[in-house]
Amino acid sequence: MTLTAxxxxxxxxxSDDEASRDQSFLxxxxxxxxxxxxxxxxxxxxxxxxxxxxxxxxxxRASEIVYRKADGANITLPSLETEEERAAFRPWIAEQGAGxxxxxxxxxxxxxxxxxxKGKLLFIDIxxxxxxxxxxxxRDQVGESWDLAQCFDxxxxxxxxxxxxxxxxxxxxxxxxxxxxxxxxxxxxxxxxSGLQDAELRTRQRYLDLTYNEGVLDRFLDRTRxxxxxxxxxxxxxxxxxxxxxxxxxxxxxxxxxxxxxHNTLDLDLFMRxxxxxxxxxxxxxxxxxxxxxxxxxxxxxxxxxxxxxxxxLEVYQAYGDYRSMMDLTEECxxxxxxxxxxxxxxxxxxxxxxxxxxxxxxxxxxxxxxxxELFQQHAGVDPTDSAAVVALAKKLGIETxxxxxxxxxxxxxxxxxxxxxxxPIFVIDYPASICPLTKRKASDPxxxxxxxxxxxxxxxxxxxxELNDPDLQEELFRSQLAGMSDEDxxxxxxHDFIRALRHGMPPAGGLGIGIDRLVMLxxxxxxxxxxxxxxxxxxxx
RNA sequence: GCUCCCUUAGCUCAAUUGGCAGAGCAACUGACUCUUAAUCAGUAGGUUCAUGGUUCGAGUCCAUGAGGGAGCACCA
Numbered sequence: 337m338t339l340t341a342x343x344x345x346x347x348x349x350x351s352d353d354e355a356s357r358d359q360s361f362l363x364x365x366x367x368x369x370x371x372x373x374x375x376x377x378x379x380x381x382x383x384x385x386x387x388x389x390x391x392x393x394x395x396x397r398a399s400e401i402v403y404r405k406a407d408g409a410n411i412t413l414p415s416l417e418t419e420e421e422r423a424a425f426r427p428w429i430a431e432q433g434a435g436x437x438x439x440x441x442x443x444x445x446x447x448x449x450x451x452x453x454k455g456k457l458l459f460i461d462i463x464x465x466x467x468x469x470x471x472x473x474x475r476d477q478v479g480e481s482w483d484l485a486q487c488f489d490x491x492x493x494x495x496x497x498x499x500x501x502x503x504x505x506x507x508x509x510x511x512x513x514x515x516x517x518x519x520x521x522x523x524x525x526x527x528x529x530s531g532l533q534d535a536e537l538r539t540r541q542r543y544l545d546l547t548y549n550e551g552v553l554d555r556f557l558d559r560t561r562x563x564x565x566x567x568x569x570x571x572x573x574x575x576x577x578x579x580x581x582x583x584x585x586x587x588x589x590x591x592x593x594x595x596x597x598x599h600n601t602l603d604l605d606l607f608m609r610x611x612x613x614x615x616x617x618x619x620x621x622x623x624x625x626x627x628x629x630x631x632x633x634x635x636x637x638x639x640x641x642x643x644x645x646x647x648x649x650l651e652v653y654q655a656y657g658d659y660r661s662m663m664d665l666t667e668e669c670x671x672x673x674x675x676x677x678x679x680x681x682x683x684x685x686x687x688x689x690x691x692x693x694x695x696x697x698x699x700x701x702x703x704x705x706x707x708x709x710e711l712f713q714q715h716a717g718v719d720p721t722d723s724a725a726v727v728a729l730a731k732k733l734g735i736e737t738x739x740x741x742x743x744x745x746x747x748x749x750x751x752x753x754x755x756x757x758x759x760x761p762i763f764v765i766d767y768p769a770s771i772c773p774l775t776k777r778k779a780s781d782p783x784x785x786x787x788x789x790x791x792x793x794x795x796x797x798x799x800x801x802x803e804l805n806d807p808d809l810q811e812e813l814f815r816s817q818l819a820g821m822s823d824e825d826x827x828x829x830x831x832h833d834f835i836r837a838l839r840h841g842m843p844p845a846g847g848l849g850i851g852i853d854r855l856v857m858l859x860x861x862x863x864x865x866x867x868x869x870x871x872x873x874x875x876x877x878x
Numbered sequence: 879g880c881u882c883c884c885u886u887a888g889c890u891c892a893a894u895u896g897g898c899a900g901a902g903c904a905a906c907u908g909a910c911u912c913u914u915a916a917u918c919a920g921u922a923g924g925u926u927c928a929u930g931g932u933u934c935g936a937g938u939c940c941a942u943g944a945g946g947g948a949g950c951a952c953c954a
Contacts, residue, residue, distance in 0.1 A: 361906090426912085455910040458911095474912090526903095536885090878928090
């Protein structure tokens with residue numbers, strides 16, 4: 337048996353490692369280069385890389401690049417915006433006579449996205465969080481680094497020292513003096529033009545989606561900007577951010593099925609929270625007069641383009657306010673968020689128009705406001721106070737009517753006929769009281785609850801109440817709500833401590849809930865909630 | 879949980895009526911000091927999601943299962 341030294345062309349023996357067999361041919365080439373990098377005296381897993389500049393910052397320094405003539409005179413480069421201007425650049429250089437393009441010394445780091453090997457020249461495009469930039473690597477210009485460059489593959493993370501200049505075609509480039517390997521990649525990246533298309537791979541391997549698919553990173557950065565903006569809007573108005581418990585002994589505050597979990601030492605079954613409401617209201621009782629939480633809730637329910645089992649909710653409570661205060665606050669939060677992802681500097685955005693699902697949505701405040709009853713009449717074509725007509729319409733729509741509360745039937749009709757038609761933004765106000773167990777009734781009409789929902793693009797984005805603070809009525813409403821529930825919903829329990837808190841006195845207040853994921857979908861023009869959640873729930877890989 | 883659709887090379891996609899499983903990118907070898915999805919020549923790369931079945935013959939037809947997507951239901 338003869339042993340031979342490994343080389344890049346050697347194929348691995350097919351039998352031993354069957355799990356990696358498919359990939360091994362491609363991986364072996366990368367591992368051979370990894371070995372060569374070590375041989376050249378470099379660490380393929382890199383090290384601290386100080387003083388690097390962001391590609392966005394480096395690009396901003398393009399104006400420092402000049403043509404320096406042999407006599408030392410600096411000439412400003414012509415504009416290189418258009419195709420024509422770029423095509424004219426090479427002849428322009430020739431016209432200037434003896435001299436060279438000079439620019440600032442820079443240091444950058446990023447992942448290799450594209451590579452064009454042209455013999456003794458190598459063009460590599462690297463990308464960092466702020467942008468993409470070309471490296472110009474000449475064999476006779478980079479010295480020892482040339483050998484290292486031969487070991488680079490798409491996907492490797494590298495560093496570069498060089499000068500920022502322009503090629504003869506006008507392309508902004510770092511002309512490399514020295515290269516650094518910062519991390520070797522031993523997996524093959526996705527196809528370079530189409531990126532990752534498979535929806536499953538995009539969510540399962542989000543890191544690839546972020547790196548290689550256009551606009552994905554920007555969308556998630558926009559999400560962060562929106563969330564930061566909302567925190568700022570609320571903070572500017574004196575609202576205090578708190579962190580309530582995510583493990584509840586009673587999962588209240590919404591009509592949803594919770595996840596269950598267990599504390600071992602206490603031997604106690606617990607529920608993941610389905611809403612933030614009941615603990616924030618306890619804080620109102622405790623004197624935290626303007627309070628909010630922006631955090632994750634968990635609902636053990638179906639998955640759809642608008643639903644993920646864990647999602648982010650904002651709930652805000654304002655003592656001495658009501659649902660009208662919350663309408664103004666909602667507009668302010670949304671408009672400032674648009675400003676945050678759109679506006680440059682301190683200038684207000686020139687347009688509040690955002691395209692969603694092929695339609696332009698105009699967020700210019702104030703948003704439209706219409707009552708539940710008006711919209712019902714308008715879109716369902718039936719007087720909502722005419723119970724017989726509502727039931728007749730419900731039956732026609734195939735909605736179950738037997739033994740159900742008239743307002744519940746009415747609301748099913750509303751959801752079927754009205755909600756999808758609401759392109760919005762529109763505040764639907766004044767809901768039937770019987771479907772709002774946590775809401776104060778209108779003084780003038782106890783059958784109507786002081787509640788609004790904000791609809792945009794057919795989605796419910798926000799939900800707000802004038803909060804119910806009558807402990808006796810609250811207890812009664814809880815009881816009647818629980819009475820209608822099946823044994824399956826065994827987690828539905830009376831929260832006695834919440835009632836006790838109300839008995840101590842909760843100030844009159846407005847309360848608001850905003851579904852952050854859906855708001856981000858709208859503001860970023862995204863159709864699936866899975867595309868605004870970094871790691872949505874997936875079954876495990878086989 | 880129910881209905882329909884999808885799954886082919888590392889990635890993006892082809893494959894006629896059931897008749898030899900193909901291309902581009904990526905990889906490898908070679909050429910090229912101003913490229914831009916570089917180009918050119920060559921080489922290699924497959925359990926067609928899995929397991930059964932029908933058939934002379936299955937990527938294609940049937941059954942079951944897995945994962946994903948859309949819709950429904952549940953839920954805002």
